[in-house]
Amino acid sequence: MIKFDEQKQLKSINGALALRGEIERIVDAIYAEGFDGLFFVGIGGTWASSLQVATYMAGKSALPVYAENAAEYVTNGNRRLGPKSVLVFSSVTGSTEEVAQALELAKKAGARIFGFVDDPKASLARKVDYLVSYPMQEQLKFLMVALRLMYKNGEFPEYERCFEELDAHLARGLVEAEKAADCFGEAFAKAHRDDQIHYFVGAGTQWGATYSYAMCFWEEQHWLRARPVHAGEFFHGLLEVIERDTPVTLFLGEDAERPLAERVRNFLPRICGNYTFIDSKDYELEGISPEFRGAVSHLVMRVVTARIDAHLEVENRHPTEIRRYYRRLSY
Amino acid sequence: MIKFDEQKQLKSINGALALRGEIERIVDAIYAEGFDGLFFVGIGGTWASSLQVATYMAGKSALPVYAENAAEYVTNGNRRLGPKSVLVFSSVTGSTEEVAQALELAKKAGARIFGFVDDPKASLARKVDYLVSYPMQEQLKFLMVALRLMYKNGEFPEYERCFEELDAHLARGLVEAEKAADCFGEAFAKAHRDDQIHYFVGAGTQWGATYSYAMCFWEEQHWLRARPVHAGEFFHGLLEVIERDTPVTLFLGEDAERPLAERVRNFLPRICGNYTFIDSKDYELEGISPEFRGAVSHLVMRVVTARIDAHLEVENRHPTEIRRYYRRLSY
Structure with a gap:
């Protein structure tokens, strides 16, 4: 099979699943502190991943979880994203300008930032409140955040x-x-x-x-x-x-x-x-x-x-x- | 000019603007009662109009106002749309099945329904809590709702x-x-x-x-x-x-x-x-x-x-x- 390395793929997925302890500690801290809005933010492909997780949760969770397009947020703003809000994003190197700008803006608004940054040495990795650094598997990482949030909120007892x-x-x-x-x-x-x-x-x-x-x-x-x-x-x-x-x-x-x-x-x-x-x-x-x-x-x-x-x-x-x-x- | 009747067009727009007193009474009642979410709901063209008004408000208003796609709501549900929520929609005859189903579902969830139904004889017109009946100008009607909401919330003092x-x-x-x-x-x-x-x-x-x-x-x-x-x-x-x-x-x-x-x-x-x-x-x-x-x-x-x-x-x-x-x- 071309462009396919079975062992590498198994390792990549299992490695993402092994982040669970780390993700749980972060989500539990965010949940304990409370939030008035949790925004998955992205552009292009990461925007698509944000839509996926927000849609998944909409029908199952009463938590105020939304998808936010980085370019729209940077220009239009979002009056509901403030000091009690949380922004979650995923980035490989943090060089996508719309996402970098969105983080700056959300930080100024006082929001907590939870970033999945593939490269721990990226400058963006130093700007977040909560960091998980592991390459690839963005959709799985977002899903793990969603399921933990729902578990904490009593909406997914089957979590374990x-x-x-x-x-x-x-x-x-x-x-x-x-x-x-x-x-x-x-x-x-x-x-x-x-x-x-x-x-x-x-x-x-x-x-x-x-x-x-x-x-x-x-x-x-x-x-x-x-x-x-x-x-x-x-x-x-x-x-x-x-x-x-x-x-x-x-x-x-x-x-x-x-x-x-x-x-x-x-x-x-x-x-x-x-x-x-x-x-x-x-x-x-x-x-x-x-x-x-x-x-x-x-x-x-x-x-x-x-x-x-x-x-x-x-x-x-x-x-x-x-x-x-x-x-x-x-x- | 083909397909253009200047007098008819002037009358249509001014007629929509003349709905303002009616819209204000409804919006003021909704605002006075309070809401945890106000959802503009639609499908196809009315979904597009819903997106427009929600986007317009996002950067300017702290009110919990959202766009909701009728087909998605009917299948996926929305746990945040409940007894303290308001659903706003626009329909010509109410025969678009996704929108009709969304209303039924929102009513079951206990939400208040504010409908612009062009044809006052449409069966849908009898199912709403607040009705405004006037043909065409959907985008302008939604804008009038948005601006009144922002005025009531102290976010648009220039309203008058x-x-x-x-x-x-x-x-x-x-x-x-x-x-x-x-x-x-x-x-x-x-x-x-x-x-x-x-x-x-x-x-x-x-x-x-x-x-x-x-x-x-x-x-x-x-x-x-x-x-x-x-x-x-x-x-x-x-x-x-x-x-x-x-x-x-x-x-x-x-x-x-x-x-x-x-x-x-x-x-x-x-x-x-x-x-x-x-x-x-x-x-x-x-x-x-x-x-x-x-x-x-x-x-x-x-x-x-x-x-x-x-x-x-x-x-x-x-x-x-x-x-x-x-x-x-x-x-």
Whole structure:
């Protein structure tokens, strides 16, 4: 399998799960002190991850937890983000200017800052109140924060049992899912490498996956045109431009908004002959109980789409680490 | 001028402004009773309007005001929407199923419901706690709610002066803007009627305008492919697929997020030769003070894009009242 190192991947996921003690101490301290708002802040891909975790919590937790776009916060401000608020972010090096500015602004507003900074030597790492430093696995880190918050708030009594399962089985489950998806990824890449526009549709925690996959992967890395569309909004515009050969890929997860994706799944084949359904249910995740699958089905989607990326890079002879304009021209 | 009735338009806007007494009584009652969350709820175009008003308030008001997507609320739920909450929506006939379901759910949660229902005979009109019935002008109605809330909360002392100006000058200003934009609209429609994909970019209160223009107008009404992109997110993906001839239209408003649009405006011509900037600043709005223009610049954008729509309908010989699939097939 190209671009895949099983041992490295297992280690990366298990290493993130091993941060739990550290994350628990921080979340427990934040919870004990109390907050009037906890904002996951990001831009681009980290904004998508913020949306995922905020959406996951909205239906399950009464805690005031929100997603905040860094660029919007920096320009528009947020009057509800103040001295009793908490800002949570994830960054590799802290060099994304909108996020760096958002931190400064939130600090000035008196908020506590909880940062996942991959590189502990990044200057940003010294500016946070709470720091966790470990590379990659941003979506899993955010999920761990969310589940602990809900546990503390009496909304997730299954916390210990859930993490017993995740600690024992998640890394293996995701690695097996990625291996199982390789043939699919190759066929998909071959079929869609020349697409003029590809529509990606998803809802719930899959919306962040849909949004970031279209934008951060197809547009930014593959230089292919894509449009992410929320499955709940599909019937309010997009459907009218779908024709027989229009490429549409639907992400189906196992969270509360799955019915919105299913509505599209049931309708789409009537008007489109070039659709793909990627359903996290098709991946086994051995050892993970049904009631916890919704919390991690966006992680399944990530490893499945990683197989498309690996093959698309080869098919199009387009190395994905190259940027045409981003960070090559100033803005 | 095709598809334009000056007197009708003046009357429509002034009629909406004349709802102020009614809106004030309702908002004042809601404010007096207090709320732990006020949610503008919508789907498709009404979701876009909800985003606009929530974004406008975020930077200016400490009130807990949010936008909520009806389809997401119905499936995912919202634990923070309860007996002390208020739901505000706008609907023509109340036949949009996601919105109707959201109301039922919010009522069950004990929330108070404030509905703008164009048709007072719609069954939905009987289900609300507070009803205002008047056709069209949804964005203006929501703005009136927002400004009154901010006034009550001590965040908009200029309220009376602002509405003196709007009452006296807004309708005329928007009508003159629409007339001034007609030649532009015709030229734009001729230039872009065959576009394979058109990118619309905007931020702040223009984000809702951008989102709904791409989706509810280009996709749904013109059956033309479009992708809305938030100006704050432009540099995190989209820019890599912009080439010399890629059609990109940037909406510039006069609200707090204008700098995000200006960043795109300054960058785009370096990589694209097929761009259009629509700037609300280019429209006079005589009698409206600079400090109030940001509150209404999304209304300016709406009348400018209305000119594109009128001409595009003729250019493409595609009557915009036809739907290919929406409400013609069940889903």
